[in-house]
Amino acid sequence: MEANKLFYFYVLLCDDGSFYGGFTTDVSKRFQTHRSGKGAKYTKVHRPVSVLYSEAFTEKRAALQAEYRFKHQSRQQKERFLQTQGLKPRQWRLSSN
Incomplete structure (x- = not known):
């Protein structure tokens, strides 16, 4: 295993206003994979529009647990989690333009 390798838990905002949580070693690269339709089954249908949150871990297991x-949380619990991380609801509400 590489020394100082980081593992990330991330949350994407999708085009229908839903959230997608994932795991990666490179958030930017993984986001682009999701945007191209080659990420997860969920993001093929619910296309991601932005990375709302990411958190680095030194242990893969900890990132996967996050x-x-x-x-496995309700929408309300996910929103509460994002708020405790300093995000405001306006950051995950899509404009209707």
């Missing part, structure tokens, strides 16, 4: 916890 992803699991996020994915």
Whole structure:
């Protein structure tokens, strides 16, 4: 294993206003993969528009656990999580233009 390698849990905002939580070693590259339709099944249908949140971990297991916890929460709990990370609801509300 590489020294100082980081693992990331991330949250995407999708074009229908839904959230997608994932795991990667490169958030930017993974976001572009999702945008191209080659990411996960979910993001093929619910296209991501932005990265709302990412958190780095030194251990892969910890990042995967964060992803699991996020994915198994209700929408309200996910919003509360994002707010505790300093995000405001306007950051995940899509404009109707």
